[in-house]
Amino acid sequence: MEKSKVDVILGLQWGDEGKGKFVDVLTPKYDIIARFQGGPNAGHTLEFNGTKHVLHTIPSGIFHPEKVNLIGNGVLIDAYILMKEISLLREKGVEPSERMKISDKANLILPTHRILDAAMEQSKGAAKIGSTVKGIGPTYTDKAARCGLRVKDILSPNFISKYEKLRAQHIQMLKDMHFDLASHQIENMSVDAYEEAWMAGIEEMRHFEIIQSEYYINDALAKGLKVLAEGAQGSLLDVDFGSYPFVTSSNTTTAGVCSGLGVAPSNIGKVYGVFKAYCTRVGSGPFPTELFDAEGDKLRKEGREFGSTTGRPRRCGWLDLPALYYAIMLDGVTDLIVTKSDVLNTFERIRLCDGYVLGDKKMNVFPSTDEMENIDLSYIDMPGWETSLEGLTSYESLPQALRTYLEFIENKTKKKISIVSTGPDRSQTILR
Numbered sequence: 001m002e003k004s005k006v007d008v009i010l011g012l013q014w015g016d017e018g019k020g021k022f023v024d025v026l027t028p029k030y031d032i033i034a035r036f037q038g039g040p041n042a043g044h045t046l047e048f049n050g051t052k053h054v055l056h057t058i059p060s061g062i063f064h065p066e067k068v069n070l071i072g073n074g075v076l077i078d079a080y081i082l083m084k085e086i087s088l089l090r091e092k093g094v095e096p097s098e099r100m101k102i103s104d105k106a107n108l109i110l111p112t113h114r115i116l117d118a119a120m121e122q123s124k125g126a127a128k129i130g131s132t133v134k135g136i137g138p139t140y141t142d143k144a145a146r147c148g149l150r151v152k153d154i155l156s157p158n159f160i161s162k163y164e165k166l167r168a169q170h171i172q173m174l175k176d177m178h179f180d181l182a183s184h185q186i187e188n189m190s191v192d193a194y195e196e197a198w199m200a201g202i203e204e205m206r207h208f209e210i211i212q213s214e215y216y217i218n219d220a221l222a223k224g225l226k227v228l229a230e231g232a233q234g235s236l237l238d239v240d241f242g243s244y245p246f247v248t249s250s251n252t253t254t255a256g257v258c259s260g261l262g263v264a265p266s267n268i269g270k271v272y273g274v275f276k277a278y279c280t281r282v283g284s285g286p287f288p289t290e291l292f293d294a295e296g297d298k299l300r301k302e303g304r305e306f307g308s309t310t311g312r313p314r315r316c317g318w319l320d321l322p323a324l325y326y327a328i329m330l331d332g333v334t335d336l337i338v339t340k341s342d343v344l345n346t347f348e349r350i351r352l353c354d355g356y357v358l359g360d361k362k363m364n365v366f367p368s369t370d371e372m373e374n375i376d377l378s379y380i381d382m383p384g385w386e387t388s389l390e391g392l393t394s395y396e397s398l399p400q401a402l403r404t405y406l407e408f409i410e411n412k413t414k415k416k417i418s419i420v421s422t423g424p425d426r427s428q429t430i431l432r
Contacts, residue, residue, distance in 0.1 A: 006034075006257060014285075018337075019060075019232075020044025021429075024061065029226065033070070036230070039232075041132040103151065107140075109134065119177050272336075276340045277339070358371065
């Protein structure tokens with residue numbers, strides 16, 4: 001049997017591109033759906049049969065029976081949040097333990113990691129990065145410092161002593177920061193109550209199949225099974241290539257698949273890059289095309305642009321083509337997926353940024369965070385389609401103005417848009 005490759009689906013902007021829907025749409029073609037980075041700072045929204053589902057840690061293929069969902073070694077797990085997700089799925093008739101495996105090398109987010117995250121964000125004052133305060137940064141810090149706890153540790157008879165040792169280190173750090181630990185709450189619970197719930201989550205995790213996922217994935221590829229790697233956040237939040245320091249703490253690009261699942265670069269197949277027909281961003285950091293006017297408010301309202309993890313209103317702006325091209329280059333994208341084109345249905349005019357202007361020089365290179373403070377933008381205006389996309393099922397049936405818009409993007413990025421989303425439901429999808 002011919003060896004398979006890992007296909008990848010990830011976001012090309014600042015997250016919230018609609019990746020979860022398309023993992024769900026593509027899952028029937030695959031045997032294994034694997035998350036490779038990030039943690040409960042992700043919020044992947046799926047809609048089908050009139051119901052909305054939000055996943056934070058669990059892969060978005062979980063609603064498909066007979067498919068294996070894998071939490072890879074590059075993912076961070078908060079046992080309490082995972083337990084809540086598991087409980088919600090059970091209420092909907094889905095038993096995750098029958099469909100999901102967990103890497104023994106995935107790192108654990110301790111309750112004190114979340115407190116450290118809040119303390120660090122608070123200490124930055126006006127320079128806050130807009131953290132989701134889920135403990136992501138401190139947990140990746142401990143991972144890099146080689147003192148973190150991994151899923152494998154929960155099977156050890158020494159787990160509690162290991163936990164208490166790391167917890168004590170964190171509490172000393174909080175004391176050094178003069179952080180008010182006594183009055184702090186996590187998820188509207190006291191620290192002690194949260195820790196108790198977290199430990200219950202650890203007990204729940206012990207009922208799942210905990211595996212050496214790098215062997216599992218590579219054995220599956222050797223048998224010809226099809227694997228889809230699911231990314232979280234977006235390429236412009238990558239810790240190396242995003243708008244640093246206003247980024248997440250992991251590699252959100254295709255490179256993260258190799259380290260986050262244990263697969264060789266030569267085993268990467270198709271790369272599906274998901275982008276919105278416009279741009280959004282949550283939290284702090286540069287956002288060149290951000291709108292501060294009525295059009296920005298309209299985008300936010302029409303697109304229901306509020307964070308699925310934090311509930312925060314998203315910043316909205318026009319599509320940034322140089323930034324999109326940058327992400328395509330970094331990820332080796334083979335197929336583009338455009339989402340939320342329906343959000344633009346009522347706009348008479350649609351704008352695209354086709355370049356940056358620094359001084360008297362126009363450039364298409366994605367600027368550094370410092371440079372972004374001084375750039376101007378070059379825009380192209382295009383007519384809107386001003387009609388609903390409801391019920392349209394083929395590319396040819398889309399309004400001519402929308403097709404012109406999409407084909408302009410294809411021409412500028414040199415990549416085909418293979419899938420067009422015309423609404424949030426899995427059925428509102430046009431495959432080209």
